[in-house]
Amino acid sequence: MSENQNELELKDRLSLIESMIAEGRRTHERWAWVYVLWGVANCTAILWTALAHFPTAWPITMIAAWVLTLVVAARRSAKRPSTTLGRAVSSIWIAFGISAMMLFPALGISGRIDEYIQISVASAMLGMAYAASAILLRWKAQFACALVWWSLSVYACFGKSTPVAIAYLSAIFLCMIVFGIYGMIAESRRSKQGASHA
Amino acid sequence: MTVNAEELELKDRLNLIEVMITEGRRTTESWGSIFVVWGIAFYVAFAWFVLSHSPYAWPITMICTYALTRVINARRRGGQPRTTMGRSIGSIWKAMAISMFILFPAIGISGKTVDPSILTAIVATMLGISTAASSIILKWKLQFGCALIWWTVAVVSCFGTIRQSMIAFLAANLLCHISFGVYGFICEARRTSQGASHA
Numbered sequence: 001m002s003e004n005q006n007e008l009e010l011k012d013r014l015s016l017i018e019s020m021i022a023e024g025r026r027t028h029e030r031w032a033w034v035y036v037l038w039g040v041a042n043c044t045a046i047l048w049t050a051l052a053h054f055p056t057a058w059p060i061t062m063i064a065a066w067v068l069t070l071v072v073a074a075r076r077s078a079k080r081p082s083t084t085l086g087r088a089v090s091s092i093w094i095a096f097g098i099s100a101m102m103l104f105p106a107l108g109i110s111g112r113i114d115e116y117i118q119i120s121v122a123s124a125m126l127g128m129a130y131a132a133s134a135i136l137l138r139w140k141a142q143f144a145c146a147l148v149w150w151s152l153s154v155y156a157c158f159g160k161s162t163p164v165a166i167a168y169l170s171a172i173f174l175c176m177i178v179f180g181i182y183g184m185i186a187e188s189r190r191s192k193q194g195a196s197h198a
Numbered sequence: 199m200t201v202n203a204e205e206l207e208l209k210d211r212l213n214l215i216e217v218m219i220t221e222g223r224r225t226t227e228s229w230g231s232i233f234v235v236w237g238i239a240f241y242v243a244f245a246w247f248v249l250s251h252s253p254y255a256w257p258i259t260m261i262c263t264y265a266l267t268r269v270i271n272a273r274r275r276g277g278q279p280r281t282t283m284g285r286s287i288g289s290i291w292k293a294m295a296i297s298m299f300i301l302f303p304a305i306g307i308s309g310k311t312v313d314p315s316i317l318t319a320i321v322a323t324m325l326g327i328s329t330a331a332s333s334i335i336l337k338w339k340l341q342f343g344c345a346l347i348w349w350t351v352a353v354v355s356c357f358g359t360i361r362q363s364m365i366a367f368l369a370a371n372l373l374c375h376i377s378f379g380v381y382g383f384i385c386e387a388r389r390t391s392q393g394a395s396h397a
Contacts, residue, residue, distance in 0.1 A: 088286035091334035095327045103323045106356035124301040132293035157308035
């Protein structure tokens with residue numbers, strides 16, 4: 001194969017990758033409501049526990065959020081074919097979901113962990129999932145969220161109880177609710193543009 | 199677009215995905231050496247810590263292994279174009295490495311007493327996330343089996359004694375890192391020899 005042909009093939013490959021990344025990010029934006037849903041679920045569980053000292057607040061909220069996610073996801077995914085990058089990103093979150101649903105109840109029941117170390121571990125795991133997805137989609141806003149989670153992971157190891165709790169709630173607000181709303185706005189703007197071009 | 203054309207496009211898309219999955223699985227098999235290197239590194243760090251009780255056993259071994267991984271990566275990657283599946287899997291393992299390199303030193307330096315079996319549970323869970331995500335992307339049942347083993351170690355570590363947790367972790371390391379890596383080696387070598395005989 002000549003050098004020119006090689007260069008052309010490489011360019012084709014690069015443009016295919018670029019278009020796949022853009023498509024993956026668009027798919028991800030369509031799922032932005034999941035971030036908002038889980039952000040609200042986390043805040044609800046934290047407030048419920050703090051105000052009512054109800055021991056089953058976390059399991060009830062998490063299970064309800066899972067069921068709601070599955071129901072809405074099943075309705076949404078039936079309408080559109082999945083992309084390769086979309087599959088890759090969803091695999092990260094599925095793996096994270098299974099792991100979190102297994103580790104945190106086990107840690108809670110065993111009672112062998114400090115609650116701030118638990119926040120640190122949860123933040124590190126969230127940082128991992130956000131970063132993997134951000135590297136994959138080359139999405140700076142999402143990588144910034146990963147940095148927020150990692151910073152919280154370190155801070156939770158050293159900070160005092162009230163500031164750590166405030167930092168945790170702020171991270172949930174920023175990286176789940178605000179980030180999710182940002183994704184939803186980006187998606188609606190794109191679908192409006194699509195409708196006006198049609 | 200007609201129904202037939204749409205069906206053809208969908209078939210093309212499916213074919214492309216299948217090709218990418220096979221290509222990605224092949225790439226993972228060719229990275230078998232990394233699994234083996236990390237498997238051995240865990241044993242070295244563990245043995246060093248048990249024998250000398252040195253607080254530097256884990257950090258030094260992990261940093262050296264990370265450097266070794268970078269060298270192997272740089273040599274292997276030379277000239278080979280990256281695939282989308284390869285990038286996806288690479289991003290998962292990269293993110294896991296950064297998280298571990300942030301979390302564990304922070305816990306260690308903070309001086310908070312954390313049960314060693316809980317630390318094992320956390321490591322096993324993080325390894326479970328990466329292994330499971332990678333297996334779902336590659337639709338690889340064997341690798342998903344490894345993820346199930348890591349999750350089991352995590353649960354055992356939360357409830358068992360330190361001894362039970364260590365035994366479970368070391369056994370999982372042998373199975374999911376060393377044996378899985380060697381299996382990848384064998385698959386790759388078999389493919390290379392088949393390729394040579396077809397040439």
